[in-house]
Amino acid sequence: MALFRAKDVKQFSDVELQENMDKLRMDLVQHYGKVSAGGATENPGHIRELRRTIARMMTEQNRRRTA
Template sequence: MAILRSRDIREMDVEEIQKKLDELKAEYAKNISKSSAAGVYENPGKIKELKRTIARVLTIMNEKQKET
């Protein structure tokens, strides 16, 4: 999954943002379960970036919902 920038997320509508959020959460869960099964983080930078992107998406989604 490519990194989503704030301006890219702001250009999407709420349905697209929700769909992207579901994809990010699924990828995050997959990476966490894979790393916990192995006992060693395979790529901690990817996990950190996924967490930040999820937070960014949630923040922008909340902003859009407050506008309406």
Template sequence: MAILRAKDIRGMSDKDLDKQLKDLRNDLLKQHAISATGGAPENPGRIRELRRTIARILTIRKEKKEEKQ
């Protein structure tokens, strides 16, 4: 799954954002499980990228919510 930038996220609908957020959180959970069991992740920087992308989505969702009010 590609890492999303703010410009891409702002162009998505709320339904798409929810789906992306769910997928990213599942991927993050898998990556944490791999590292917790002592395995070497394929891409060590992936966890950080996933966390940042999740934060971007949550931030933009909050901005959109505040604009509507």
């Protein structure tokens, strides 16, 4: 799944934003599952980037709700 920057996130419609956030959350859960099972992920920095991208999307959702 591609990671998005703030300018990319702002261009999404509300539906696209929610769909992409759901996909990223599922990807994050899968990575956490690997780690909790005792395995190592191929790229540990990917978890951090996933969390940050989800936070960007949540920030944009909140901004749209209040605006």
